Amino acid sequence: NAGVTQTPKFQVLKTGQSMTLQCAQDMNHNSMYWYRQDPGMGLRLIYYSASEGTTDKGEVPNGYNVSRLNKREFSLRLESAAPSQTSVYFCASSERARRGDTQYFGPGTRLTVL
Amino acid sequence: GENVEQHPSTLSVQEGDSAVIKCTYSDSASNYFPWYKQELGKGPQLIIDIRSNVGEKKDQRIAVTLNKTAKHFSLHITETQPEDSAVYFCAASSTASKLTFGTGTRLQVTL
Numbered sequence: 621n622a623g624v625t626q627t628p629k630f631q632v633l634k635t636g637q638s639m640t641l642q643c644a645q646d647m648n649h650n651s652m653y654w655y656r657q658d659p660g661m662g663l664r665l666i667y668y669s670a671s672e673g674t675t676d677k678g679e680v681p682n683g684y685n686v687s688r689l690n691k692r693e694f695s696l697r698l699e700s701a702a703p704s705q706t707s708v709y710f711c712a713s714s715e716r717a718r719r720g721d722t723q724y725f726g727p728g729t730r731l732t733v734l
Numbered sequence: 735g736e737n738v739e740q741h742p743s744t745l746s747v748q749e750g751d752s753a754v755i756k757c758t759y760s761d762s763a764s765n766y767f768p769w770y771k772q773e774l775g776k777g778p779q780l781i782i783d784i785r786s787n788v789g790e791k792k793d794q795r796i797a798v799t800l801n802k803t804a805k806h807f808s809l810h811i812t813e814t815q816p817e818d819s820a821v822y823f824c825a826a827s828s829t830a831s832k833l834t835f836g837t838g839t840r841l842q843v844t845l
Binding site: 624651653660661662663664665668670676678679710712717719720722723724725726727728 | 735738740743765766768770775776777778779780783785823827828829831832833835836837838
């Protein structure tokens with residue numbers, strides 16, 4: 621079991637470029653999440669998908685879009701990257717979107733926008 | 735919405751000593767409080783959690799206490815070891831799907 625995997629590990633973009641961050645889980649979980657982590661701010665929820673076919677905004681959704689491709693995969697897209705989106709992005713999954721369900725995190729993608 | 739404050743931001747202890755990290759939360763509806771450990775270059779990993787119907791939970795050298803009246807919870811690590819060095823995050827869940835994280839504590843265990 622690989623758990624939660626993310627690609628790429630590192631990425632450098634220029635302002636205005638677009639890219640998609642990929643996430644996959646092999647734990648047969650129903651729910652998946654995207655967070656960003658900035659120094660001194662902890663992790664903040666960008667979007668989540670409670671189940672296949674559904675997506676909802678989190679705390680900081682502006683500038684991002686998501687796609688729940690199937691039960692395993694949940695991608696995060698930056699249509700026009702901005703320097704404020706420089707961050708470390710983590711994908712997570714849980715069995716269900718219930719309070720108390722453990723969220724398992726991937727290794728992260730470090731994104732720099734110049 | 736929920737707000738979680740975490741202290742201290744950095745903590746240095748000698749090997750074998752105890753370490754305590756404290757968090758407060760604002761939403762009285764929160765009833766699930768996990769703690770995550772993040773090692774350098776890795777994603778956060780759950781180390782222990784507690785629910786509001788329990789006041790204390792222990793797992794070997796790690797314990798968590800919860801005071802619902804005061805809205806605070808703490809992580810206690812006893813007999814610290816160098817491999818305990820990492821960043822620790824507390825979190826609170828007031829609604830399904832949503833974890834609100836603290837800002838993290840960098841723990842350094844020195845020999």
